[in-house]
Amino acid sequence: MAHFAKPSVPGFDVDVYQNVNLPEGGREVNAIVTVTSTGAGCDSGAVAPGPRTPDAAVVLMVDCSGSMDYPPAKMRSAREATAAAVDALRDGVAFAVVGGTHQAREVYPAGGRLAIADDVTRGQAKEALRKLSPGGGTAIGTWLRLADRLLASSDAAIRHGILLTDGRNEHEEPDALRAALDACAGRFTCDARGVGTDWEVKEVTGIASALLGSADIVADPAGLAEDFTRVMETVMGKEVADVSLRLWTPQGAEVLFVKQVAPTVEELTDRRQESGPRSGDYPTGAWGDESRDYHVCVRVPSAHVGQEMLAARVSLVLPTPDGSSPHVLAQGLIRAVWTDDLEASTAINPQVAHYTGQAELAQAIQQGLDLRKAGDVDGATAKLGRAVQLASRSGHADTAKLLSKVVDVVDAANGTVRLKAKVSEEAEMTLETRSTKTVRVKK
Numbered sequence: 001m002a003h004f005a006k007p008s009v010p011g012f013d014v015d016v017y018q019n020v021n022l023p024e025g026g027r028e029v030n031a032i033v034t035v036t037s038t039g040a041g042c043d044s045g046a047v048a049p050g051p052r053t054p055d056a057a058v059v060l061m062v063d064c065s066g067s068m069d070y071p072p073a074k075m076r077s078a079r080e081a082t083a084a085a086v087d088a089l090r091d092g093v094a095f096a097v098v099g100g101t102h103q104a105r106e107v108y109p110a111g112g113r114l115a116i117a118d119d120v121t122r123g124q125a126k127e128a129l130r131k132l133s134p135g136g137g138t139a140i141g142t143w144l145r146l147a148d149r150l151l152a153s154s155d156a157a158i159r160h161g162i163l164l165t166d167g168r169n170e171h172e173e174p175d176a177l178r179a180a181l182d183a184c185a186g187r188f189t190c191d192a193r194g195v196g197t198d199w200e201v202k203e204v205t206g207i208a209s210a211l212l213g214s215a216d217i218v219a220d221p222a223g224l225a226e227d228f229t230r231v232m233e234t235v236m237g238k239e240v241a242d243v244s245l246r247l248w249t250p251q252g253a254e255v256l257f258v259k260q261v262a263p264t265v266e267e268l269t270d271r272r273q274e275s276g277p278r279s280g281d282y283p284t285g286a287w288g289d290e291s292r293d294y295h296v297c298v299r300v301p302s303a304h305v306g307q308e309m310l311a312a313r314v315s316l317v318l319p320t321p322d323g324s325s326p327h328v329l330a331q332g333l334i335r336a337v338w339t340d341d342l343e344a345s346t347a348i349n350p351q352v353a354h355y356t357g358q359a360e361l362a363q364a365i366q367q368g369l370d371l372r373k374a375g376d377v378d379g380a381t382a383k384l385g386r387a388v389q390l391a392s393r394s395g396h397a398d399t400a401k402l403l404s405k406v407v408d409v410v411d412a413a414n415g416t417v418r419l420k421a422k423v424s425e426e427a428e429m430t431l432e433t434r435s436t437k438t439v440r441v442k443k
Contacts, residue, residue, distance in 0.1 A: 010037040010038055010039045010239050010240060010287060010288070010289065011037070011038050011039045012035060012036070012037050012243075012287075012316045012329040012330040013035070013036045013038075013330055014033060014034070014035055014314055014315075014316060014330040014331060014332035015033070015034040015036070015332065016031050016032070016033055016034075016314065016332040016333060016334055017031065017032040017033075017034065017349055017350075017351040017352070018030060018031035018032070018334060018335070018349050018351075018352065019344075019345075019347050019348065019349045019352070020308075020335045020336060020337045021337055021338075021339045021341065021344040021345045021347070022300075022303075022336055022337065022338050022339070022345055023338070023339070023340075023342070023345040023346070024303075024304060024305050024338055024340060025302050026302075026338065026345065027299050027300055027301070027302055028256070028297065028298075028299055028300075029297070029298045029299075029300055029311040029312075029334060029335075029336050030295070030296070030297050030349070030352045030356075031295075031296050031297075031298075031312075031334045031349075031352070032261070032293055032294070032295055032296075032349070032351035032352055032355055032441075033245070033293070033294045033295075033296055033314050033332060033334075034291060034292075034293050034294075034351075035245070035284075035291065035292050035293075035294065035316060035330070036290075036291040037239075037240075037287040037288065037289060037290055037291070038289055039289070053090050053091060053092035053093065054090065054093060054158055054235075054236055054237075054238060054239065055156050055157040055158060056093050056094070056156050056157070056158035056159070056160065056235065056236070056238065057093070057094035057095065057114055057150075057151050057154035057156040057158070057159050057160070058089065058093060058094070058095045058096075058160050058161070058162065058232070058235060059095065059096045059097075059098055059114075059146075059147040059150050059151055059160075059161045059162075059188075060082050060085055060086070060095070060096070060097045060098065060161075060162050060164075061098045061100050061104075061143045061144070061147055061161060061162065061163040061164065062078055062079075062082050062097065062098070062099055062100060062107070062129075062132065062164050063078065063100050063101075063138065063164050063165040063166050063167070063195075064099040064100060064101050064105075064132055064133070064134055064135070064136070065100070065101050065102075065134060065135070065136055065137055065138045065166070065167055066101075066134050066135050066136060066137070067134070067138075067166055067167045067198060068134035068166055069134040069135075073221055073222075074166060074195060074196060074221045075132070075133070075134050076221075077195070077221035077222060077224045077225070078132075078164060078166075078195065078221070078224060079129045079130065079132055080224070080225050081164070081224035081225040081227070081228040081229075082097060082129055082164075082228065083125075083126045083129055083225075084225040084226075084228050084229045084232075085162065085228040085229060085231070085232040086117075086122050086125045086126055086129075087122060087126075087229075088228075088229050088232035088233055088236065089117040089122065089232065089236070090117065090236050091117055091118050092116060092117060092118075093116070093117045093156075093236070094114035094115070094116055094117075094154045094156055095114060095115055095116075095117055095121075095125070096108060096109060096113075096114050096115065096147075096150045097125055097128065097129065098143055098146055098147055098150070099132055100138070100139075100140065100142070100143035100163075100165070101135065101136030101137055101138065101139070102136050102137035102138065102139045102142075102171040102172075103136075103139065103142050104139075104142040104143045104145070104146035104147075106146070106150075107128050107129065107132065108124065108125040108128040108129075109121070109124070109125075112149065112150070112153070113150070113153055114150055114151075114153060114154055137170060137171035138165065138167050138168065138169055138170055138171050139169065139171040139172040139176070140163070140165060140169045140172070140177055140180075140203070140207070141169075141172050141176045141177040141179065141180030141181075142172070142180075143163065144161070144163075144180045144181065144184050144190070144207075145180050145183065145184070147161045147184075147188065147190075148183065148184045148187055148188065151187070151188045152187070157240065157241045157242075158235070158238045158239075158241045158286050159187065159188035159189070159241070160188055160189050160190065160191075160213075160235050160238070160286070161188055161189070161190035161191070161211070161213075162190070162191050162193075162228065162231055162232070162235070163190055163191070163192045163193070163207060164192075164193045164195060164224070164228075165192070165193075165194060165195070165199055165203075165204065166194070166195045166196045166198060166199055167198050167199055168198070168199060168200045168203065169200070169203050177203070177207075181206070181207065181210040181211065182210075184210075184211060185210055185211060186242075186283060188211065189211050189212045189213050189241075189285045189286055190207060190208065190211035190212075190213040191208060191213040191214045191215070191231050191235075192204045192205070192207040192208040192213060192214075192215045193215070193216055193217075193218055193224075193227065193228075193231075194215075194216075194217050194218070194429070194433070195218045195219075195221055195224060196219065196221065197217075197219060197425040197426050197429055201217075201429055201432045201433050204433070205432075205433060205436075209266060212266075212283060212284070212285035212286075213285075214231070214264070215433060216433060216434070217426075217429055217430050217433045217434075219426040219429075219430065234288070237288035237289065238286040238287065238288045239286075239287065239288050239289075240286065240287050240318065241285070241286040241287075242283075242285075242286075242318065242319055243284050243285070243286070243287055243316055243317070243318055243329070244273075244275075244281035244282060244283055244284060244316075244317050244318075244319075244326075245258065245268075245281070245282045245284055245294060245314065245315075245316060246275060246279060246280070246281050246282075246314070246315040246316070246317045246326075247279070247280055247282070247296065247298075247312050247313070247314060248276075248278060248279045248312065248313040248315070249278050249279075249298060249311070249312050249313075250278065250309065250310060250311075251278070252300070252301040253278075253298055253299065253300045253301065253311055253312065254298070254299050255269075255272070255280065255296070255297070255298055255312070256269075256297040256298065256299050257269045257295075257296075257297050258272070258282050258294060258295070258296050258297075259294065259295050259359065260284075260292060260293070260294050261293050261294065261295045261355040261358055261359060261438060262291075262292060262293035262355070262358075262438045262439075262440055263292065263437065263438060263440075264436045264437050264438060265358065265359050265362045265436040265438060266436070268282040268283070268294075269282075271283055275317075281317065284316075293351075293355065293440070293441075295352070295355050295356070295359070296312065296314065296334060298311045298312045298334060300336050303336075303338045304338060305338050305339060305340045306338065306339075307337075307338050308335065308336060308337040308338070309335070309336050310333060310334070310335060310336075311334045311335060311336045312333075312334040313331060313332075313333055313334075314331065314332045314333070314334065315328050315329075315330070315331045316328070316329040316330045316331075317329065350441060351441050354394060354441040354442075355438070355441065357390050357393065357394055358390075358394060358396075358438040358439070360386075360390060361387055361390040361391060361394070361396065361399065361435075361438075362435045362436045362438075364383045364384070364386045364387040364390065365383075365384070365387045365399075365403070365431060365432070365435035366432065366435055367379075367383045368380050368381075368382075368383030368384035368386075368387060369384075369406075369428065369431065369432050369435075371383060372384075372406075372419065372428075377419060380419060381407075381417060381418070381419055384403065384406065384407050384417055384419070385407070385415035385416060385417040386415050387399075387403055387415075388400065388403050388407065388409055388412050388415050388417050389412065389413065389414065389415030390415075391403060391412075392412040392413060393413075394439060395439060395442065396438075396439045398434070398437070398439075399431075399434070399435070399437070400412070402427070402430055402431040402434060403431065405420075405423065405424070405427035405430075405431070406419070406420060406423050406427060406428060406431055407419055407420060408420060
């Protein structure tokens with residue numbers, strides 16, 4: 001049975017950062033909600049001798065299309081990386097390996113089932129990997145649907161996929177991939193990796209976004225094993241799945257948007273599931289020891305100076321196996337107070353200001369790169385210049401470094417840049433893939 005509401009789930013804390021003050025007639029309330037999970041990996045009140053086996057099932061999806069043979073080192077690196085990920089599986093975790101071409105094939109253990117990780121099954125899986133050879137096309141939707149069927153055979157609480165591709169999804173219609181993602185959303189989470197530079201960034205990031213996982217580029221196949229090991233170790237650290245951010249708003253108030261803003265920008269507004277009168281749930285996926293930030297914006301009814309109200313109640317909730325009222329893990333309150341103190345009502349909370357800038361940074365990069373591809377030099381220069389300015393202002397050194405490979409920076413503080421005449425595909429794809437990564441606000 002899935003471990004939904006065991007007392008050994010991590011402890012959750014919710015902290016709300018906001019300026020509660022609004023001017024008379026003001027209606028928009030912004031808050032940054034920081035959710036922190038601690039204590040994953042050991043039972044409540046117990047001293048664990050080591051990390052316990054996560055209640056998890058994992059399917060590794062490896063691209064075996066013909067393009068994986070160019071260069072041949074790519075397929076070899078994919079086999080080695082998948083073997084490294086298999087080695088990182090803890091004993092007792094259910095797992096399978098899928099080979100992906102224009103159709104999906106069970107590489108290990110076959111028979112429509114999952115194996116249970118131990119020394120024997122890990123060895124058998126690695127032996128099966130040695131026989132993988134490239135050939136055929138790419139239809140990622142079929143890989144995801146097979147992974148879903150395999151994971152559905154397990155009652156593990158954490159159900160996760162890791163997907164590796166080196167090419168574009170050329171052998172199925174975009175609608176087919178979209179339908180597969182819609183079918184899999186909420187059933188398992190998935191990290192996606194693009195190896196080399198012949199894949200489509202928006203496809204890979206779209207897969208990770210839809211399935212609440214991470215996306216990244218591994219331009220050099222030699223780096224795959226290290227990346228896959230790190231990804232699997234993160235999965236092994238997950239302790240509780242299917243956590244939702246629940247927002248209750250009073251009569252007359254409405255949620256304008258909800259987005260994750262750290263460690264990456266992820267729009268959640270359209271994923272709301274109604275959970276009761278004036279209450280909606282937003283999926284956050286699986287958690288281990290970690291902290292994430294969410295930007296919540298609520299429109300409240302207009303009020304007079306001196307009045308105050310609860311704008312929203314934020315809860316972290318976990319479903320129960322019997323479908324009864326969910327387990328509330330933590331709560332926080334978003335408030336509104338109307339004042340005639342101009343200084344108090346116009347001050348922007350530092351956390352809100354920081355993450356508003358981070359979301360704009362991600363959007364400016366995406367728009368700038370799209371305009372560059374479309375040949376709009378002036379538009380691309382303006383957007384990427386704004387991105388440089390925002391990265392400089394927020395201390396986002398990693399993004400600033402990636403931007404400097406696409407533009408020549410004349411004045412970072414003012415966002416004055418020139419587009420580089422020649423930009424490597426790797427530099428452009430890395431910037432686009434990592435554009436949604438954010439830095440935490442300086443406390």
